[in-house]
Amino acid sequence: MRLSRYFLPLLKETPSDATVASHRYMLRAGMIRQNSAGIYTWLPLGHKVLKKIEQIVREEQNKAGAIEMLMPTIQSADLWKETGRYDAYGPEMLRITDRHEREMLYGPTNEDMITDVFRSFVRSYKDLPKMLYHIQWKFRDERRPRFGVMRGREFLMKDTYSFDLTEADAVKSYNKMFTAYLNTFARLGIKAVPMKADTGPIGGDLSHEFVILAESGESEVFCHRDLVEMAPPGDVDFDGDLSHIFEERTALYAATEEMHDAEEFAKIPADKQLSARGIEVGHIFYFGDKYSGPMKATVMDSDGKPQTAMMGSYGIGVSRLVGGIIEASHDENGIIWPKSVTPFGAGVLNLKPGHEESDKVSEEIYNKLAAAGIDPLLDDEKGSIGVKFSRMDLIGLPFQIAVGPRGLKEGSVEVKDRATGEKQNMSPDEAVTLVIKAYA
RNA sequence: CGGGGCGUAGCGCAGCCUGGUAGCGCACCUGUUUUGGGAACAGGGGGUCGCAAGUUCGAAUCUUGCCGCCCCGACCA
Numbered sequence: 058m059r060l061s062r063y064f065l066p067l068l069k070e071t072p073s074d075a076t077v078a079s080h081r082y083m084l085r086a087g088m089i090r091q092n093s094a095g096i097y098t099w100l101p102l103g104h105k106v107l108k109k110i111e112q113i114v115r116e117e118q119n120k121a122g123a124i125e126m127l128m129p130t131i132q133s134a135d136l137w138k139e140t141g142r143y144d145a146y147g148p149e150m151l152r153i154t155d156r157h158e159r160e161m162l163y164g165p166t167n168e169d170m171i172t173d174v175f176r177s178f179v180r181s182y183k184d185l186p187k188m189l190y191h192i193q194w195k196f197r198d199e200r201r202p203r204f205g206v207m208r209g210r211e212f213l214m215k216d217t218y219s220f221d222l223t224e225a226d227a228v229k230s231y232n233k234m235f236t237a238y239l240n241t242f243a244r245l246g247i248k249a250v251p252m253k254a255d256t257g258p259i260g261g262d263l264s265h266e267f268v269i270l271a272e273s274g275e276s277e278v279f280c281h282r283d284l285v286e287m288a289p290p291g292d293v294d295f296d297g298d299l300s301h302i303f304e305e306r307t308a309l310y311a312a313t314e315e316m317h318d319a320e321e322f323a324k325i326p327a328d329k330q331l332s333a334r335g336i337e338v339g340h341i342f343y344f345g346d347k348y349s350g351p352m353k354a355t356v357m358d359s360d361g362k363p364q365t366a367m368m369g370s371y372g373i374g375v376s377r378l379v380g381g382i383i384e385a386s387h388d389e390n391g392i393i394w395p396k397s398v399t400p401f402g403a404g405v406l407n408l409k410p411g412h413e414e415s416d417k418v419s420e421e422i423y424n425k426l427a428a429a430g431i432d433p434l435l436d437d438e439k440g441s442i443g444v445k446f447s448r449m450d451l452i453g454l455p456f457q458i459a460v461g462p463r464g465l466k467e468g469s470v471e472v473k474d475r476a477t478g479e480k481q482n483m484s485p486d487e488a489v490t491l492v493i494k495a496y497a
Numbered sequence: 498c499g500g501g502g503c504g505u506a507g508c509g510c511a512g513c514c515u516g517g518u519a520g521c522g523c524a525c526c527u528g529u530u531u532u533g534g535g536a537a538c539a540g541g542g543g544g545u546c547g548c549a550a551g552u553u554c555g556a557a558u559c560u561u562g563c564c565g566c567c568c569c570g571a572c573c574a
Contacts, residue, residue, distance in 0.1 A: 066507090068507090068508060068509095068524095069508070069509090069523060069524070069535080070508050070509045070510095070522095070523070070524095071508090071509080072508070072509085073503085073508095073509070073510090073567080074503090074566065074567045074568085075567090076567080076568070091566090093565080093566085094565085094566065094567090149572095149573075165574080166574065195574090197573085197574080199572090199573075200498065200571090200572065200573080201498095201568095201570095201571095201572085201573095203567085203568085208573090214574080216574090266574090275573090276573095337574080339574095340574050342574085370574090372574055374574080408532085408533060409532075409533090439532095440532090440535095441531090441532065441533095441534085441535065441536060442532070442533050442534055442535090443532095443533090443534040443535040443536085444534085444535050444536095445533095445534085445535095446533090446534050446535085447535055448535090450534095459533080461533055462533085463533055464533080471533090
Protein backbone atom coordinates (compact mmCIF):
# COMPACT_ATOMS: atom_id res chain seq x y z
CA MET A 58 0.00 0.00 0.00
CA ARG A 59 1.13 3.49 -0.81
CA LEU A 60 0.53 5.95 1.98
CA SER A 61 -0.56 8.56 -0.55
CA ARG A 62 -3.49 6.34 -1.53
CA TYR A 63 -4.28 4.94 1.89
CA PHE A 64 -6.72 6.27 4.45
CA LEU A 65 -4.73 6.90 7.59
CA PRO A 66 -6.23 9.76 9.59
CA LEU A 67 -3.55 10.37 12.22
CA LEU A 68 -4.03 12.70 15.13
CA LYS A 69 -1.12 14.86 16.07
CA GLU A 70 -2.42 15.68 19.47
CA THR A 71 -3.68 13.24 22.01
CA PRO A 72 -7.44 13.33 22.47
CA SER A 73 -8.03 14.43 26.03
CA ASP A 74 -10.39 11.63 26.97
CA ALA A 75 -7.97 8.79 26.26
CA THR A 76 -6.05 7.92 29.38
CA VAL A 77 -4.46 4.54 28.66
CA ALA A 78 -1.68 4.01 26.13
CA SER A 79 -3.52 1.65 23.82
CA HIS A 80 -6.52 3.94 23.57
CA ARG A 81 -4.35 6.98 22.90
CA TYR A 82 -2.28 5.24 20.26
CA MET A 83 -5.24 3.63 18.55
CA LEU A 84 -6.85 7.04 18.17
CA ARG A 85 -3.64 8.79 17.17
CA ALA A 86 -2.61 6.07 14.72
CA GLY A 87 -5.95 6.31 12.95
CA MET A 88 -7.07 2.81 13.93
CA ILE A 89 -10.40 3.63 15.48
CA ARG A 90 -12.87 6.43 15.87
CA GLN A 91 -15.33 6.59 18.71
CA ASN A 92 -18.98 6.83 17.74
CA SER A 93 -20.44 6.79 21.22
CA ALA A 94 -19.42 5.47 24.61
CA GLY A 95 -17.86 2.05 24.09
CA ILE A 96 -18.73 1.91 20.38
CA TYR A 97 -16.07 2.36 17.75
CA THR A 98 -15.60 2.54 14.02
CA TRP A 99 -12.65 0.44 12.93
CA LEU A 100 -10.67 2.53 10.48
CA PRO A 101 -8.55 0.75 7.84
CA LEU A 102 -5.41 0.34 9.94
CA GLY A 103 -7.29 -0.91 12.99
CA HIS A 104 -9.46 -3.14 10.89
CA LYS A 105 -6.40 -4.79 9.42
CA VAL A 106 -5.02 -5.68 12.83
CA LEU A 107 -8.41 -6.87 14.02
CA LYS A 108 -8.68 -9.21 11.03
CA LYS A 109 -5.17 -10.55 11.54
CA ILE A 110 -5.87 -11.39 15.15
CA GLU A 111 -9.17 -12.93 14.16
CA GLN A 112 -7.43 -15.13 11.60
CA ILE A 113 -4.83 -16.41 14.07
CA VAL A 114 -7.56 -17.19 16.57
CA ARG A 115 -9.47 -19.00 13.82
CA GLU A 116 -6.49 -21.08 12.70
CA GLU A 117 -5.74 -22.22 16.24
CA GLN A 118 -9.37 -23.11 16.84
CA ASN A 119 -9.42 -25.17 13.67
CA LYS A 120 -6.24 -26.96 14.70
CA ALA A 121 -7.88 -27.92 17.96
CA GLY A 122 -10.80 -29.43 16.07
CA ALA A 123 -13.37 -26.71 16.62
CA ILE A 124 -15.70 -26.03 13.70
CA GLU A 125 -16.55 -22.52 12.60
CA MET A 126 -20.10 -21.30 12.03
CA LEU A 127 -21.90 -17.98 12.43
CA MET A 128 -24.85 -17.11 14.60
CA PRO A 129 -26.76 -13.83 14.41
CA THR A 130 -26.18 -10.77 16.54
CA ILE A 131 -29.88 -10.24 17.13
CA GLN A 132 -31.60 -13.02 19.04
CA SER A 133 -35.14 -13.77 20.04
CA ALA A 134 -35.86 -13.52 23.76
CA ASP A 135 -37.60 -16.90 23.70
CA LEU A 136 -34.47 -19.00 24.08
CA TRP A 137 -33.27 -16.81 26.91
CA LYS A 138 -36.54 -17.26 28.70
CA GLU A 139 -36.13 -21.01 28.42
CA THR A 140 -32.83 -20.93 30.28
CA GLY A 141 -34.04 -18.29 32.70
CA ARG A 142 -31.34 -15.89 31.64
CA TYR A 143 -33.70 -13.32 30.20
CA ASP A 144 -34.47 -12.18 33.72
CA ALA A 145 -31.11 -13.12 35.19
CA TYR A 146 -28.96 -11.11 32.84
CA GLY A 147 -29.98 -7.63 33.88
CA PRO A 148 -29.55 -4.26 32.21
CA GLU A 149 -26.26 -5.26 30.64
CA MET A 150 -28.31 -6.94 27.96
CA LEU A 151 -29.59 -4.66 25.25
CA ARG A 152 -33.25 -5.45 24.74
CA ILE A 153 -35.00 -4.52 21.53
CA THR A 154 -38.57 -4.71 20.38
CA ASP A 155 -39.28 -5.28 16.70
CA ARG A 156 -42.20 -3.87 14.71
CA HIS A 157 -44.43 -6.71 15.82
CA GLU A 158 -43.64 -5.97 19.45
CA ARG A 159 -41.62 -9.17 19.66
CA GLU A 160 -38.95 -9.17 22.31
CA MET A 161 -35.49 -9.37 20.81
CA LEU A 162 -32.03 -8.74 22.14
CA TYR A 163 -28.56 -8.00 20.86
CA GLY A 164 -26.62 -11.07 21.92
CA PRO A 165 -24.13 -10.61 24.75
CA THR A 166 -23.15 -14.28 24.33
CA ASN A 167 -24.55 -17.36 22.60
CA GLU A 168 -24.88 -20.36 24.94
CA ASP A 169 -28.64 -20.42 24.61
CA MET A 170 -28.62 -20.19 20.85
CA ILE A 171 -25.92 -22.80 20.26
CA THR A 172 -27.69 -25.18 22.62
CA ASP A 173 -30.81 -24.76 20.55
CA VAL A 174 -28.85 -25.58 17.39
CA PHE A 175 -27.36 -28.60 19.07
CA ARG A 176 -30.62 -30.04 20.35
CA SER A 177 -32.24 -29.55 16.97
CA PHE A 178 -29.72 -31.63 15.08
CA VAL A 179 -27.71 -33.91 17.36
CA ARG A 180 -29.38 -37.12 18.44
CA SER A 181 -26.69 -39.70 19.13
CA TYR A 182 -23.66 -40.03 21.37
CA LYS A 183 -21.87 -41.09 18.20
CA ASP A 184 -21.92 -37.47 17.07
CA LEU A 185 -19.97 -36.40 20.13
CA PRO A 186 -17.71 -34.75 20.99
CA LYS A 187 -18.40 -31.53 19.09
CA MET A 188 -16.83 -28.13 19.41
CA LEU A 189 -18.50 -25.30 17.52
CA TYR A 190 -17.43 -21.69 17.41
CA HIS A 191 -18.08 -18.39 15.78
CA ILE A 192 -16.46 -14.99 15.70
CA GLN A 193 -19.19 -12.44 16.01
CA TRP A 194 -19.94 -9.00 17.40
CA LYS A 195 -21.49 -8.91 20.83
CA PHE A 196 -23.11 -6.13 22.76
CA ARG A 197 -23.05 -5.68 26.49
CA ASP A 198 -24.38 -2.45 27.85
CA GLU A 199 -21.55 -1.89 30.30
CA ARG A 200 -22.25 0.55 33.07
CA ARG A 201 -18.99 2.19 32.41
CA PRO A 202 -17.25 1.56 29.12
CA ARG A 203 -13.61 2.65 29.22
CA PHE A 204 -10.09 2.11 28.00
CA GLY A 205 -11.08 2.28 24.34
CA VAL A 206 -11.70 -1.11 22.77
CA MET A 207 -10.63 -2.93 25.91
CA ARG A 208 -13.94 -2.39 27.60
CA GLY A 209 -16.27 -1.46 24.83
CA ARG A 210 -19.97 -2.11 24.72
CA GLU A 211 -19.82 -3.52 21.23
CA PHE A 212 -16.96 -5.97 20.81
CA LEU A 213 -15.78 -8.81 18.63
CA MET A 214 -15.54 -12.13 20.37
CA LYS A 215 -14.63 -15.66 19.43
CA ASP A 216 -16.82 -18.04 21.36
CA THR A 217 -16.55 -21.78 21.24
CA TYR A 218 -19.01 -24.25 22.74
CA SER A 219 -18.20 -27.87 23.48
CA PHE A 220 -20.62 -30.77 23.78
CA ASP A 221 -19.72 -34.09 25.34
CA LEU A 222 -21.48 -37.14 26.63
CA THR A 223 -19.80 -37.24 30.03
CA GLU A 224 -18.06 -34.90 32.37
CA ALA A 225 -14.80 -36.79 31.82
CA ASP A 226 -15.08 -36.21 28.09
CA ALA A 227 -15.94 -32.57 28.66
CA VAL A 228 -12.71 -32.15 30.59
CA LYS A 229 -10.89 -33.37 27.49
CA SER A 230 -12.58 -30.67 25.45
CA TYR A 231 -11.68 -28.17 28.14
CA ASN A 232 -8.05 -29.22 27.86
CA LYS A 233 -8.12 -28.86 24.08
CA MET A 234 -9.25 -25.27 24.39
CA PHE A 235 -6.83 -24.65 27.23
CA THR A 236 -4.02 -25.81 24.96
CA ALA A 237 -5.31 -23.98 21.90
CA TYR A 238 -5.47 -20.76 23.91
CA LEU A 239 -1.86 -21.06 25.02
CA ASN A 240 -0.80 -21.44 21.40
CA THR A 241 -3.09 -18.67 20.20
CA PHE A 242 -1.75 -16.06 22.60
CA ALA A 243 1.85 -17.10 21.94
CA ARG A 244 1.30 -16.61 18.22
CA LEU A 245 -0.17 -13.19 18.92
CA GLY A 246 3.12 -12.26 20.56
CA ILE A 247 1.77 -11.88 24.08
CA LYS A 248 2.33 -13.68 27.36
CA ALA A 249 -1.03 -14.76 28.67
CA VAL A 250 -1.17 -16.67 31.94
CA PRO A 251 -4.07 -19.02 32.69
CA MET A 252 -5.46 -18.23 36.12
CA LYS A 253 -8.05 -19.86 38.26
CA ALA A 254 -11.12 -17.71 37.84
CA ASP A 255 -14.50 -16.95 39.18
CA THR A 256 -17.24 -18.20 36.90
CA GLY A 257 -19.45 -15.11 37.03
CA PRO A 258 -23.06 -15.10 35.82
CA ILE A 259 -22.45 -17.79 33.23
CA GLY A 260 -21.87 -20.23 36.05
CA GLY A 261 -20.05 -23.56 36.35
CA ASP A 262 -17.23 -25.01 38.37
CA LEU A 263 -14.12 -25.26 36.18
CA SER A 264 -12.90 -21.96 34.83
CA HIS A 265 -9.71 -20.18 33.85
CA GLU A 266 -9.03 -16.67 32.73
CA PHE A 267 -6.14 -15.98 30.38
CA VAL A 268 -4.56 -12.79 31.55
CA ILE A 269 -1.85 -10.58 30.13
CA LEU A 270 0.08 -8.51 32.60
CA ALA A 271 -0.04 -4.75 32.08
CA GLU A 272 0.01 -1.64 34.22
CA SER A 273 -3.36 -0.59 32.93
CA GLY A 274 -5.02 -3.90 33.73
CA GLU A 275 -8.42 -3.69 35.30
CA SER A 276 -7.90 -6.28 37.98
CA GLU A 277 -5.28 -7.48 40.40
CA VAL A 278 -3.79 -10.90 39.67
CA PHE A 279 -1.40 -13.16 41.54
CA CYS A 280 0.83 -15.87 40.17
CA HIS A 281 4.10 -17.71 40.17
CA ARG A 282 6.61 -15.86 38.03
CA ASP A 283 7.63 -18.95 36.06
CA LEU A 284 4.19 -19.14 34.46
CA VAL A 285 4.80 -15.92 32.56
CA GLU A 286 7.76 -17.22 30.60
CA MET A 287 6.54 -20.78 30.06
CA ALA A 288 6.83 -21.86 26.40
CA PRO A 289 3.62 -22.63 24.49
CA PRO A 290 2.78 -26.31 23.79
CA GLY A 291 3.18 -25.81 20.03
CA ASP A 292 2.31 -28.70 17.74
CA VAL A 293 0.41 -31.25 19.74
CA ASP A 294 -1.97 -34.08 18.89
CA PHE A 295 -5.35 -32.67 19.85
CA ASP A 296 -6.83 -36.15 19.73
CA GLY A 297 -4.29 -37.36 22.24
CA ASP A 298 -4.10 -36.84 25.98
CA LEU A 299 -3.56 -33.16 26.79
CA SER A 300 -4.00 -33.40 30.52
CA HIS A 301 -0.25 -33.03 31.14
CA ILE A 302 -0.37 -29.59 29.54
CA PHE A 303 -3.20 -28.57 31.82
CA GLU A 304 -1.48 -30.08 34.87
CA GLU A 305 1.80 -28.38 34.12
CA ARG A 306 0.18 -24.96 33.82
CA THR A 307 -2.04 -25.26 36.82
CA ALA A 308 0.46 -26.82 39.21
CA LEU A 309 1.88 -23.37 39.95
CA TYR A 310 -0.23 -20.80 41.73
CA ALA A 311 -2.16 -18.35 39.58
CA ALA A 312 -5.40 -16.67 40.51
CA THR A 313 -7.44 -13.59 39.85
CA GLU A 314 -8.45 -11.30 42.65
CA GLU A 315 -11.79 -13.03 43.31
CA MET A 316 -10.14 -16.43 43.63
CA HIS A 317 -7.01 -15.26 45.40
CA ASP A 318 -5.84 -17.28 48.39
CA ALA A 319 -3.22 -15.27 50.23
CA GLU A 320 -2.07 -18.30 52.22
CA GLU A 321 -1.37 -20.37 49.13
CA PHE A 322 0.31 -17.41 47.46
CA ALA A 323 2.60 -16.97 50.45
CA LYS A 324 3.94 -20.49 49.92
CA ILE A 325 5.57 -19.40 46.66
CA PRO A 326 9.25 -18.47 47.14
CA ALA A 327 9.35 -14.72 47.63
CA ASP A 328 11.39 -14.03 44.49
CA LYS A 329 8.82 -15.94 42.42
CA GLN A 330 5.77 -14.17 43.77
CA LEU A 331 4.20 -11.94 41.22
CA SER A 332 1.30 -9.65 41.92
CA ALA A 333 0.35 -7.36 39.10
CA ARG A 334 -2.45 -5.80 37.15
CA GLY A 335 -3.91 -7.96 34.42
CA ILE A 336 -6.06 -7.75 31.32
CA GLU A 337 -8.37 -10.67 30.72
CA VAL A 338 -8.15 -11.71 27.07
CA GLY A 339 -9.70 -15.15 27.27
CA HIS A 340 -11.98 -17.05 29.58
CA ILE A 341 -12.87 -20.72 29.52
CA PHE A 342 -15.65 -22.46 31.45
CA TYR A 343 -16.96 -25.88 32.03
CA PHE A 344 -20.58 -25.70 33.13
CA GLY A 345 -22.01 -29.16 32.55
CA ASP A 346 -25.77 -29.19 32.03
CA LYS A 347 -26.49 -25.61 33.04
CA TYR A 348 -28.03 -24.86 29.64
CA SER A 349 -28.44 -28.30 28.15
CA GLY A 350 -30.52 -29.33 31.17
CA PRO A 351 -33.27 -26.69 31.01
CA MET A 352 -33.20 -26.74 27.21
CA LYS A 353 -33.38 -30.53 27.11
CA ALA A 354 -30.37 -30.96 24.86
CA THR A 355 -29.98 -34.71 25.08
CA VAL A 356 -28.45 -37.46 22.98
CA MET A 357 -29.02 -41.21 23.09
CA ASP A 358 -26.21 -43.11 24.76
CA SER A 359 -25.11 -46.61 23.75
CA ASP A 360 -27.87 -48.09 25.92
CA GLY A 361 -30.52 -46.09 24.10
CA LYS A 362 -31.06 -43.81 27.09
CA PRO A 363 -31.20 -40.02 26.73
CA GLN A 364 -28.24 -38.24 28.30
CA THR A 365 -27.93 -34.51 28.79
CA ALA A 366 -24.95 -33.07 26.91
CA MET A 367 -22.15 -31.71 29.05
CA MET A 368 -21.07 -28.30 27.88
CA GLY A 369 -18.29 -25.80 28.13
CA SER A 370 -17.79 -22.35 26.62
CA TYR A 371 -14.57 -20.65 25.64
CA GLY A 372 -14.22 -16.99 24.78
CA ILE A 373 -11.48 -14.81 23.36
CA GLY A 374 -11.98 -11.06 23.19
CA VAL A 375 -10.73 -10.41 19.68
CA SER A 376 -11.29 -6.66 19.65
CA ARG A 377 -10.04 -6.34 23.22
CA LEU A 378 -6.83 -8.06 22.14
CA VAL A 379 -6.01 -5.20 19.79
CA GLY A 380 -5.82 -2.91 22.80
CA GLY A 381 -4.29 -5.59 25.00
CA ILE A 382 -1.43 -6.24 22.61
CA ILE A 383 -0.65 -2.52 22.45
CA GLU A 384 -0.71 -2.29 26.25
CA ALA A 385 1.87 -5.05 26.32
CA SER A 386 3.93 -3.66 23.46
CA HIS A 387 4.52 0.08 23.06
CA ASP A 388 6.94 2.82 23.99
CA GLU A 389 6.81 6.62 24.29
CA ASN A 390 6.81 6.99 20.50
CA GLY A 391 3.98 4.66 19.70
CA ILE A 392 2.96 1.11 19.07
CA ILE A 393 5.39 -1.78 18.59
CA TRP A 394 3.51 -4.50 16.71
CA PRO A 395 4.42 -8.13 17.07
CA LYS A 396 5.19 -9.44 13.57
CA SER A 397 2.19 -11.78 13.58
CA VAL A 398 -0.39 -9.02 13.85
CA THR A 399 1.28 -5.95 12.38
CA PRO A 400 -0.98 -4.14 9.92
CA PHE A 401 1.88 -3.90 7.42
CA GLY A 402 5.00 -6.02 7.44
CA ALA A 403 7.42 -3.14 6.96
CA GLY A 404 7.45 0.57 6.22
CA VAL A 405 9.47 1.88 3.32
CA LEU A 406 10.20 5.57 3.73
CA ASN A 407 11.02 7.54 0.64
CA LEU A 408 12.71 10.43 2.36
CA LYS A 409 12.72 12.56 -0.75
CA PRO A 410 9.90 11.87 -3.20
CA GLY A 411 10.74 13.44 -6.54
CA HIS A 412 14.43 12.63 -6.21
CA GLU A 413 15.01 10.16 -9.01
CA GLU A 414 17.24 7.71 -7.20
CA SER A 415 15.18 7.77 -4.01
CA ASP A 416 11.99 7.14 -5.97
CA LYS A 417 13.55 4.31 -7.91
CA VAL A 418 15.13 2.49 -4.99
CA SER A 419 12.16 2.86 -2.65
CA GLU A 420 9.85 1.55 -5.37
CA GLU A 421 12.14 -1.41 -5.97
CA ILE A 422 12.28 -2.29 -2.30
CA TYR A 423 8.54 -1.86 -2.02
CA ASN A 424 7.87 -4.11 -5.02
CA LYS A 425 10.24 -6.82 -3.87
CA LEU A 426 8.73 -6.89 -0.39
CA ALA A 427 5.24 -6.93 -1.84
CA ALA A 428 6.16 -9.82 -4.14
CA ALA A 429 7.48 -11.72 -1.12
CA GLY A 430 4.13 -11.30 0.64
CA ILE A 431 5.43 -8.88 3.26
CA ASP A 432 2.62 -6.37 2.62
CA PRO A 433 4.75 -3.24 2.93
CA LEU A 434 3.59 0.34 3.41
CA LEU A 435 5.40 2.84 1.21
CA ASP A 436 5.56 6.36 2.57
CA ASP A 437 5.63 8.25 -0.71
CA GLU A 438 4.30 11.47 0.77
CA LYS A 439 6.11 14.74 0.41
CA GLY A 440 6.95 16.34 3.70
CA SER A 441 9.59 16.66 6.33
CA ILE A 442 11.69 13.70 7.31
CA GLY A 443 10.88 14.08 10.97
CA VAL A 444 7.20 13.68 10.24
CA LYS A 445 7.86 10.52 8.28
CA PHE A 446 9.91 8.86 10.98
CA SER A 447 7.63 9.78 13.83
CA ARG A 448 4.59 8.68 11.86
CA MET A 449 6.20 5.29 11.25
CA ASP A 450 7.15 5.00 14.91
CA LEU A 451 3.58 5.79 15.92
CA ILE A 452 1.93 3.16 13.75
CA GLY A 453 4.56 0.72 14.95
CA LEU A 454 5.50 -1.43 11.95
CA PRO A 455 8.29 -3.85 12.98
CA PHE A 456 10.74 -2.60 10.35
CA GLN A 457 11.40 0.77 8.76
CA ILE A 458 13.55 1.07 5.66
CA ALA A 459 14.59 4.66 5.05
CA VAL A 460 15.62 5.53 1.52
CA GLY A 461 17.14 8.93 0.79
CA PRO A 462 19.77 10.74 -1.26
CA ARG A 463 22.36 10.84 1.48
CA GLY A 464 22.47 7.09 2.02
CA LEU A 465 22.11 6.26 -1.62
CA LYS A 466 25.36 8.12 -2.36
CA GLU A 467 27.00 5.28 -0.47
CA GLY A 468 24.60 2.80 -2.02
CA SER A 469 22.87 2.17 1.29
CA VAL A 470 19.53 2.47 3.00
CA GLU A 471 18.81 2.50 6.73
CA VAL A 472 16.89 -0.33 8.35
CA LYS A 473 15.41 0.30 11.76
CA ASP A 474 14.06 -2.37 14.05
CA ARG A 475 11.10 -0.73 15.74
CA ALA A 476 11.26 -2.90 18.86
CA THR A 477 14.95 -2.40 19.67
CA GLY A 478 15.42 0.96 17.95
CA GLU A 479 18.56 -0.47 16.38
CA LYS A 480 19.50 1.07 13.03
CA GLN A 481 21.87 -0.30 10.44
CA ASN A 482 22.92 0.75 6.98
CA MET A 483 23.00 -1.82 4.22
CA SER A 484 22.35 -2.20 0.53
CA PRO A 485 18.72 -2.16 -0.66
CA ASP A 486 18.89 -5.87 -1.48
CA GLU A 487 20.28 -6.72 1.93
CA ALA A 488 17.47 -4.75 3.51
CA VAL A 489 14.87 -6.68 1.53
CA THR A 490 16.50 -9.97 2.47
CA LEU A 491 16.68 -9.04 6.14
CA VAL A 492 12.98 -8.27 6.31
CA ILE A 493 11.93 -11.34 4.34
CA LYS A 494 14.05 -13.55 6.58
CA ALA A 495 12.55 -12.00 9.69
CA TYR A 496 9.11 -13.12 8.56
CA ALA A 497 10.17 -16.55 7.31
C1' C B 498 -25.35 3.25 40.07
C1' G B 499 -22.50 6.83 43.85
C1' G B 500 -18.62 10.74 43.58
C1' G B 501 -15.91 14.29 40.43
C1' G B 502 -15.11 16.85 35.81
C1' C B 503 -15.87 18.44 30.84
C1' G B 504 -18.79 20.05 26.25
C1' U B 505 -16.26 26.79 22.04
C1' A B 506 -13.45 25.00 14.07
C1' G B 507 -11.00 18.25 12.43
C1' C B 508 -7.57 17.94 17.18
C1' G B 509 -5.64 20.51 21.64
C1' C B 510 -7.29 24.71 24.22
C1' A B 511 -8.25 30.24 25.85
C1' G B 512 -12.45 33.44 26.46
C1' C B 513 -17.13 32.64 30.99
C1' C B 514 -15.77 34.99 37.22
C1' U B 515 -17.05 40.91 35.76
C1' G B 516 -22.91 39.90 29.49
C1' G B 517 -21.28 44.09 24.37
C1' U B 518 -17.75 42.27 16.80
C1' A B 519 -15.83 34.33 18.74
C1' G B 520 -10.04 33.82 19.49
C1' C B 521 -5.02 30.99 19.72
C1' G B 522 -1.82 26.69 18.31
C1' C B 523 -1.82 22.51 15.22
C1' A B 524 -4.27 20.45 10.97
C1' C B 525 -6.52 21.89 6.00
C1' C B 526 -6.26 24.98 0.94
C1' U B 527 -2.95 28.43 -2.45
C1' G B 528 1.94 30.32 -3.40
C1' U B 529 7.26 30.85 -2.52
C1' U B 530 11.53 29.08 -0.18
C1' U B 531 13.11 24.76 2.35
C1' U B 532 14.27 19.37 3.24
C1' G B 533 18.38 13.00 6.90
C1' G B 534 14.28 13.08 13.04
C1' G B 535 7.45 16.75 14.08
C1' A B 536 10.51 23.61 8.54
C1' A B 537 9.76 29.21 7.36
C1' C B 538 7.06 33.19 5.31
C1' A B 539 2.69 35.23 2.94
C1' G B 540 -2.38 34.64 1.84
C1' G B 541 -7.07 31.79 2.59
C1' G B 542 -11.35 28.65 4.10
C1' G B 543 -13.83 26.60 8.14
C1' G B 544 -18.25 27.92 14.12
C1' U B 545 -26.40 27.38 14.86
C1' C B 546 -20.02 28.30 21.36
C1' G B 547 -23.93 20.37 23.04
C1' C B 548 -29.66 21.23 22.95
C1' A B 549 -33.89 23.90 24.85
C1' A B 550 -36.25 27.45 27.72
C1' G B 551 -35.61 31.78 30.76
C1' U B 552 -33.38 36.71 32.47
C1' U B 553 -31.66 40.98 29.50
C1' C B 554 -31.70 46.30 24.85
C1' G B 555 -28.00 42.41 24.13
C1' A B 556 -26.05 35.61 26.29
C1' A B 557 -20.33 31.39 24.61
C1' U B 558 -20.61 34.20 29.30
C1' C B 559 -26.02 34.53 34.13
C1' U B 560 -30.40 30.87 35.63
C1' U B 561 -33.10 26.23 34.96
C1' G B 562 -33.90 21.68 32.53
C1' C B 563 -32.20 18.04 29.22
C1' C B 564 -28.45 15.42 26.27
C1' G B 565 -23.54 13.70 25.45
C1' C B 566 -18.56 12.40 26.93
C1' C B 567 -14.49 11.37 30.40
C1' C B 568 -12.21 10.06 35.24
C1' C B 569 -12.43 7.45 40.35
C1' G B 570 -15.29 3.71 42.81
C1' A B 571 -18.74 -0.31 42.87
C1' C B 572 -19.97 -3.93 39.13
C1' C B 573 -18.40 -7.02 35.15
C1' A B 574 -17.45 -12.82 29.91
